[in-house]
Amino acid sequence: MSSHHESSSARDSLAARLEKEGGVSVADCYQCGKCTAGCPAAVDMDVAPSQVLRLLQSETPKHEERALSSLSIWLCIGCETCVTRCPQEVDLPRAMDFLRQEALARKLANQEADDVVAFHQAFLKSVEKGGRLFEFGMIGDYKLRTGHFFKDLGLAPTMFLKGKMSPFPHGGGNKREVAKMFARARAVKKEPQK
Amino acid sequence: MTALRIGYYPGCSLTGTSRDFGESTRVVAEALDIDLAEIPEWNCCGSSPAHMIDHVMSVALPVNVLLKAKKAGLAEVMSPCSACYSRLVMGKHEVETSPAAKAQVEKVLACPSGALDGLPKVLNVIELLARISDRIPPKVTRKFDQTVACYYGCLMVRPPKVTGFDRTEDPVEMDKLVALVGGKTIDWSFKTECCGASFSISRTSVVGRLGAKILQDAVKRKAEAVIVACPMCHSNLDLRRGEINKRLEKPADIPVLFITQVIGLALGIPEKKLGLHRHFVRVKFPTKTAPTQAVP
Secondary structure, three states: OHHHOOOHHHOOOHHHHHHHHHOOOHHHOOOOOHHHHHOOOHHHOOOOHHHHHHHHHOOOHHHHHHHHOOOHHHHOOOOOHHHHHOOOOOOHHHHHHHHHHHHHHOOOOOHHHHHHHHHHHHHHHHHHHHOOOOHHHHHHHHHHHHOOOOOOHHHHHHHHHOOOOOOOOOOOOOHHHHHHHHHHHHHHHHOOOO | OOOEEEEEOOOOHHHOOOHHHHHHHHHHHHHOOEEEEEOOOOOOOOHHHHHHHOHHHHHHHHHHHHHHHHHOOOOEEEOOOHHHHHHHHHHHHHHHHOHHHHHHHHHHHOOOOOOOOOOOEEEOHHHHHHHOHHHOHHHOOOOOOOEEEEOOOOOOOOOHHHHOOOOOOOOOHHHHHHHHOOOEEOOOOOOOOOOOOOHHHHOHHHHHHHHHHHHHHHHHOOOOEEEEOOHHHHHHHOOOHHHHHOOOOOOOOOOEEEHHHHHHHHOOOOOOOOOHHHOOOOOOOOOOOOOOOOOO
């Protein structure tokens, strides 16, 4: 399959790729709904967690796009309750991770999730630059990305006074090593999946 | 009593927003003769953002930490932060069970094949304290005479196949530690419910909604404090109390303590050394009562 990976005639369904890249078989799900019942975020979601799997089961581009453009994949907190209780042990959190990355790669991420995406990106940028998280810098970056300049400003003075936030990076760690890891990971991701 | 030497991964939160967790872990370890050997030049574990949008790095970052520990000759690593603990056990699990993931991480870390064999075992702080629990009662100078709710959150117990820690839906190990220093714990329904974790900044309303349910149940069952072992559980229930109380008929004023602070108070360690002054919600119950006899 790999030699035709780019051609449209040999399209791998998301379900097939998720199985190959993440070891998750969506066919195992028989739609009992236990994941949705226990999900702390389901109440805010546009597509229930079990329905996200259902969309993937159909293996049609239309349904796959619906899953990729859902708000749900960005509201998943990663609490691991669903996979813990699933009678079929379908790793739904791993599927959510896969769908988020695919949604970003295909520029299908739901716009209502812009803040969530911005937070994750600002966090990782901070780690890439400093090796460790620099909270103050990360929050500044998040505010620039989202325009939420005034949110939580009321908490800031107490956080400084209580020593929970510093305007200076922590130091320590190995910045150069971590930056190189991020660079090498970008190259690894471009390689065709075996 | 011989000192127990164990690898120590504080993670970013314990040097920043949850300094109190880091401070109390260190002083309690010292009091119990545990030698915490900090992993040299450790890096961030990637936390939620890495597994949310960068799977390769979500494995490579924690595995790099464990590789450094291995190189430092550490057979076990203790990580107090539940989120770090989760990333460390999940990363280790992935390279140990998926040859493809392992090959990928070897490339990202530019390490020879075989370097990732025999990575250190990962423990959370409850597991470590439970292991040396016989050392605690003889050192108790001030009974922790409170009724509290032990709140485990998500990532210490889930997914059970990877963490292998305690009873998944009704864990008890933290409750046992509190009982060991003279405290009472309540039976309640929210021991392992999610607090909203990394949505603290980007979806604060979610944290308010979930935290309100958790605190409402704890208060209803007469808990005088909530005890946690996770920086995110702590900040979401403590720092975000305003957001939570907006959703409660009667504002909750019970404090949130780290388990290490509870043990530290019982061991007679001054509250400032345990970082209690860094909380947003003040601890009102007495923490400086006259010394009592050791708990029988």
